[in-house]
Amino acid sequence: MSELIRTMAPGTHSIEKIPFFFPDSVKMDNGTDVFFYNDVDAEVVKIELLFNAGTAYGETPLLARMTNSMITAGTSTLSQKQIAEMIDSYGAYFEKEISADHASLTVYSLRKYAEEVLKIITEVFNDCVFPEVELQNNLRVQRQKFLINQEKVSFLCKQKFTRLLFGDHPYGRKTELNNYDTLRRKDVQSFYTEHYKKRPTFLLAGKIDEKLIKCLNKLFGSQHYEVEEPESASNGIKPVRKREILLKEDAIQSAIRIGRLLFSKTHPDYPGMYVLNTILGGYFGSRLMSNLREDKGYTYGVGSGISSMKDAGYFFISTEVGAEVTAAAEKEILFEIDRLRQDKVPLQELEVVKNYILGQLLQHTDGVFELLDQFKSLHLFGLSESHFHQNIGNLKAVNSDLLIDLAQKYFDVAEFTTVIAGKVQG
Secondary structure (H helix, E strand, O other): OOOOOOOOOOOOOOOOOOOOOOOEEEEOOOOOEEEEEEOOOOOEEEEEEEEOOOHHHOOOHHHHHHHHHOOOOEOOOOEHHHHHHHHHHOOOEEEEEEOOOOEEEEEEEEHHHHHHHHHHHHHHHHOOOOOHHHHHHHHHHHHHHHHHHOOOHHHHHHHHHHHHHHOOOHHHOOOOOOHHHHOOHHHHHHHHHHHOOEOOEEEEEEOOOHHHHHHHHHHHOOOOOEOOOOOOOOOOOOOOOOEEEEEOOOOOEEEEEEEEEOOOOOOOOHHHHHHHHHHHHHOOOOHHHHHHHHHOOOOOOEEEEEEEOOOOEEEEEEEEEEHHHHHHHHHHHHHHHHHHHHOOOOHHHHHHHHHHHHHHHHHOOOOHHHHHHHHHHHHOOOOOHHHHHHHHHHHHHOOHHHHHHHHHHHOOHHHOEEEEEEOOOO
């Protein structure tokens, strides 16, 4: 047995290849796409139904969110409790998610019970009635959560920032308190019919054998779905480039959010900007964390990110700081932005960040569930397997000259929108 040398760090090596590949696919009898990763040793399967039914499609974000959350609220013969008990009896569980563009219904099940669970999903999906009692209970709970969130500076800051960034575009819509009082069951039913009765996409991972595919086709392949042509949502986005303060005198902290409208992950500058963002605030060792947390002690956490939607995207920096250091924290954020515009990123720092990103990608392709999530992130943007591997090459090729060019192009603070919510001292 070899002796451990605890005074010497383990050796490192570069990541040459990310083992990512696209899933197998079949079409049901009605033309519905099914994408799947098969792991013959898996005991669990994941089945996800994906719809173009995000918050941007509703008159208010609340309508889309409420519809998604209530898909399992009851059928004409089963109550919400009965559905939950049936799912629980098989050791399975539902998961519902929604973003600006898409909504999904996902079920996790032991493979040996997957066919029985699929029958329950079919019944729930085809006979979803949105019971009035459950709707009102849900609205009451969500209304209370909304009132609580209205007291949080982080919530107020993010809501206002999104509104300024996207204006009257559907991406910029926000939920108002009166929406909880005016939403009606017929609105939810109409939204469900309009967006969830269109042809979904099925994403599967786990032990996906021929028997399961045949069961899926038998239950869903005979149904009639309208083919939806999603409308482009990129037109009409007019960001408001300004600095706005939301005063909240009883707040102990201030929330700061700074950013700008950008582009989606289909843009050729995306790989370089992803690296630049990671350096600035995209991981724990970032410049913003080193400055505001470790050096100045202004905050517990600060970060930046690039949010990519179907037809738009944006860059943002977000943190919460003590009210007395609000101005100082904002100054340091702008300092770090300007430093990227003025000085080239040192080679050692760049290599650390690129290795971190590659390591994250490696982790996110470790297993069929992770592969499915990675495929989904590409499929939603119409991107290919070759695009993924090309992006890896582009990421590895990023150098300091490219980063300073991108910083000068996209990190002009005159193009930024800034929102600060809180007591705002200092």
